[in-house]
Amino acid sequence: MVTTAEVRERGRQRRNRSQDVLEAAIRVFHKKGYASASIQDVAEEVGVLKGSLYHYIDSKEDLLARIFEDSAGHFMEMLDEASGLDERPVERLRSFGRSCSFWYLRNIERVGIYATEWKHLTGKRRREVVQIRETYESRLAGLIGEVKEAGEAAPDLDVNFATYFIFGALDGLPDWYRRRGPDPAEKIADAYADQIVNTVIGGAR
C-alpha cells in the first residue's frame, strides 16, 4: 500500500528542478559571492548532491550566465517603457527611475549578482553582458541628454558623469536594502526617482 503522502514525496524527489537550481544559485551567489560560493553550497541549498546539479547545468559559469539571461530582458523592457512615454523628458526620467528602482528592489538578489559578478563570465557571454550594460548606460544617458536639451537640467551638468553617478546609486541598492526592512519598495522607488531627477536638474530654475 502506498499512501498519498508517499506518492507526493516521490513526486518531489524526482521532479524537474531546473527552476529550483536557478533560484538556489541566486540566493547562494548573492550571499557568498560567486567566487566564494561552491557548487556544493548550491547543491545543499537545492537539497541534492553536487554531482546531481550537472543534470541541470553545464558548469558553474553556465549557472551564472543563466541568472543574467533572465535579467537582461527585463532591463530592456523597462527602458523601452520609459522611453516611450508621452511626457516631458524630466518626467520620463523620473518614471524610468521609479520603475527601475522598483524592479531592482523586487529582484534584489539577482540584481546584486548582475551588478558585481559579471566579471566572472568569459568569452562570448561576457561580451554579451558588457554590451547590454553599455546599451543600458547609453539609453540612460540619452534620457538625461533630452532633459538637458529641454533646458531643464543643471546648466553645467556633464551627461556622462550624471549617468555614472545614477548608475552607481542604483547598483548600490542591493548592498543595503533588506526586504524585511520597514520601508515598502514603492516608497524607496519614489524617493530614488526623485533623487535621480534632483541629480540632473539640481537647483536649476
Next chain:
Amino acid sequence: MVTTAEVRERGRQRRNRSQDVLEAAIRVFHKKGYASASIQDVAEEVGVLKGSLYHYIDSKEDLLARIFEDSAGHFMEMLDEASGLDERPVERLRSFGRSCSFWYLRNIERVGIYATEWKHLTGKRRREVVQIRETYESRLAGLIGEVKEAGEAAPDLDVNFATYFIFGALDGLPDWYRRRGPDPAEKIADAYADQIVNTVIGGAR
C-alpha cells in the same frame, strides 16, 4: 664584510618589502577580486615565492585587513575636515563630496576593494570595518541632516535614502573610472560634488 651602506640599504629594502606586499595585494585584489586571487598571484606580483610571503603576513585575510586599516584613517580625516569647515551646511556637504570623490579617485584600487570585499573579513576585523562604514554613513547622514535643518534641502527629502544613494554613487566610481581616461580627477570630483549637492537640495530654491 658588510658595509654600513649595505646594511642601510637592506634595512630600506626590508621596510619597503612589507609595503611592496601591500601594494601588490591591492593591485591583485582589485584586478581579480579577493576570492579569486591567490596568494600565489600576490607573490608573483611582488616577485617572490609564495612561501616567502608569510614572513610579511599572517594569512590572506590579514592582507585584506591591512588594506582596510590603511584606508580607514583617511576616511575619518576627510569627514573631520569637512565637518569642521566654517561654512553653510550645503557648502560643507559640497566640500566633503569633492574631497571624498577626489580621494576615491586617487586611491581607486584600494577603494574598490574597500567597497566590495569587506564581506570577506571575519570576526573582530569584520565588526570593525562594519562599524567604520556605519560611522561614515551616519556622519554623511549628519551633514545631509544639517542641510535639511537649514531649510536648504528638497522639502520631502528622506535623509537615509539620500545617504544610501550618495554612498552608492561614490562606491560606483572605481567601477568605471580609468586613470588613463581623458578627465582629470579634479574635474570629476567637482562634478560629483555638485551632483551630490543636487541630490540633496533638488529643485529647491
Next chain:
Amino acid sequence: MVTTAEVRERGRQRRNRSQDVLEAAIRVFHKKGYASASIQDVAEEVGVLKGSLYHYIDSKEDLLARIFEDSAGHFMEMLDEASGLDERPVERLRSFGRSCSFWYLRNIERVGIYATEWKHLTGKRRREVVQIRETYESRLAGLIGEVKEAGEAAPDLDVNFATYFIFGALDGLPDWYRRRGPDPAEKIADAYADQIVNTVIGGAR
C-alpha cells in the same frame, strides 16, 4: 490498432538494437579507447539515452566482453582451416597468414580493441580471453614448428620469438590501416602472408 507488419518491424528493431549497441561500442571503443570512452559516448552513438543502454547490457565491462566473444570464434575457425589444409607446412603458414591478415583488415576496429583492451577485463572473463590468446599463440607456434621440422625454416630460428614477432606485426595492423587507404585488403593480406613466411624461412637456401 497495430498491424502484424508493425509488430514484426518492432521485433526486428528490438533484435537489431542489441546489435546496434555492440557495433556502436566497437566504433566508440576503437576511436577513444575503452578506458577513455564513456557509456554516454556509446549511448550517443546508438541514439539513445545512457540510462536506456542498461536494458541491453549489464555493465561497461560486459559490453567489452561481448566484443571479444564475437571475435574469439572467428580466430579459432581460421586456425582450424589453416591447420587442416593438405599442403606443405610453409604453405599452410602462408595460408594462415593471409586469411588472418585479411580477417584483421575486415574487422579492423574489433581487432584493434581485442589487441589492446583485453587488460580491462577482470575475473573469469579475463582468464578466458587470456586462454584464447594463448591457444592462438600456441597454434601459431605449432605451425611454425612444423615448418622448422620440415627443414624449411631458417636454421637458428627460435619458434617462440618468431611467434611473438609475427603476433606483434599482426596486432600492429589496426594501428596504421585506414579503410580508406588506396590498398585493397587482399593486397595487404598477400604481402603480410609473404612477410610472415619470410620471417620464418629467412635467407634459407
Next chain:
Amino acid sequence: MVTTAEVRERGRQRRNRSQDVLEAAIRVFHKKGYASASIQDVAEEVGVLKGSLYHYIDSKEDLLARIFEDSAGHFMEMLDEASGLDERPVERLRSFGRSCSFWYLRNIERVGIYATEWKHLTGKRRREVVQIRETYESRLAGLIGEVKEAGEAAPDLDVNFATYFIFGALDGLPDWYRRRGPDPAEKIADAYADQIVNTVIGGAR
C-alpha cells in the same frame, strides 16, 4: 640530539623527487594504462599526497609528455648510429634491428607507453610525437629501401608494408617481454634482428 639516521630520513622526505615522479609514472602508466591510471596512483607509488605531485608536474598530460621527451632522443640516436655504419645495407638493417630491439627491452615500460599512449597527447605535443614517429618510420623505410636497391631484398617486397610489419613486431615487444623471463635481452635482440632481416630479404635467392 639528532641521529644520523634521522637526518638521512629528513633528507629523504624533502629531497627533489622529479626523477622519482617520472619513474613512478612510467611504472604506473605501463601497468594500468594512462587513461585508467590516476594521479593518485602515481602519488602513492612515489609516497606523497596527490596534491604534492603538482610541484613537479603541470598536469597529468604533462607527465605523459615528459616520458616521451626522454624517449624521443634515444630513438634518433639509434637511427643515426645504424645509418652511419660503413657496411652493406642488409647489415646496417640488422644492426639497427638489434640495437633498437635491445633498447626497447632495456626500456620496456617506457617504450610500451610510447607505443600505445601517444594518442592521449593533445595539441602541439601530439603533433611533435606524431612527427617523431613518422620520421622514425621513414628512416626505417629508407634502410629497407637501400636493401632493396642493393638487390638483396625479396623481389616483390613492398617497402611500406615491410616497414609497418617490422614496426608492429617491435611495438609488440613490451606486451610479452618480462624482464624476469629466462631469456637475456641480448639473445632476444639478436633473434629479432635476424627476423627483421628475414622479413626483408625473405627466401631471396
Next chain:
DNA sequence: CATGAATGAGTGTTCATTCAT
C-alpha cells in the same frame, strides 16, 4: 630572510549505475 617541498582540505566536474515513472 628566502626557498621550495609537502600537506590536507577543498574545488569543479565526470561517470557508471540505479530506478521510479
Next chain:
DNA sequence: TATGAATGAACACTCATTCAT
C-alpha cells in the same frame, strides 16, 4: 522499452598554510 533524475565515488587540479633547510 525508454526516460531522465539521482546517486556516490572518483577524478584532475588548486590553494592557503607550514616548516626544514
